[in-house]
Amino acid sequence: PPQHLAIYLAADDETPSATTTLPCDLCGRKFTEDRLDRHRAACSRPKPRKPFNMAEQRLVEEAKELGPSTAPAMKPKARQVPKWKQEHEQLQHALASAKAAKQGGTAPPELKVEDSRKECPHCNRKFNADVADRHIPKCAESSTMRAGRLMRGAGKGAGANRHSSAPPEPEVRFKPQPRPKRR
Numbered sequence: 001p002p003q004h005l006a007i008y009l010a011a012d013d014e015t016p017s018a019t020t021t022l023p024c025d026l027c028g029r030k031f032t033e034d035r036l037d038r039h040r041a042a043c044s045r046p047k048p049r050k051p052f053n054m055a056e057q058r059l060v061e062e063a064k065e066l067g068p069s070t071a072p073a074m075k076p077k078a079r080q081v082p083k084w085k086q087e088h089e090q091l092q093h094a095l096a097s098a099k100a101a102k103q104g105g106t107a108p109p110e111l112k113v114e115d116s117r118k119e120c121p122h123c124n125r126k127f128n129a130d131v132a133d134r135h136i137p138k139c140a141e142s143s144t145m146r147a148g149r150l151m152r153g154a155g156k157g158a159g160a161n162r163h164s165s166a167p168p169e170p171e172v173r174f175k176p177q178p179r180p181k182r183r
Contacts, residue, residue: 026044027043086114096108117129121136122139
């Protein structure tokens with residue numbers, strides 16, 4: 001066995017030097033006499049380490065995955081504000097302007113709201129861009145047909161005769177037929 005293991009394997013030999021450990025002058029760790037010289041040589045060498053940068057490591061790994069021809073470009077994306085956050089800011093602005101109006105102060109400046117939806121020119125509803133591209137032609141076609149349709153309240157309805165002086169004629173659904181005679 002190697003020399004440093006021989007000390008631990010020699011159970012019969014109970015010499016004090018076999019189990020004695022000495023501290024390192026530099027780091028304070030304890031080693032057996034035969035290992036202490038080798039540790040001091042390693043411990044005395046300076047170990048400069050640069051800080052680990054995970055972003056650089058990720059770029060190197062992505063470059064390996066993509067191949068040597070394309071290098072990944074790290075461009076900061078313009079983040080779109082989520083809808084819930086826009087609505088929250090609108091609420092806060094409305095509360096602040098109401099408070100200012102109540103106290104007689106000036107209202108805060110108008111809040112700009114980003115709406116990425118497209119508005120249909122026919123029905124004034126708002127849709128996502130790809131849905132609006134499907135909806136607008138259908139809505140344009142149906143809005144041209146709407147001109148000839150009956151609209152609510154645009155004609156003489158069932159209750160139109162209600163205010164006249166003469167009672168309305170009862171509606172006859174069927175005429176009674178004479179019964180055949182029995183023989």
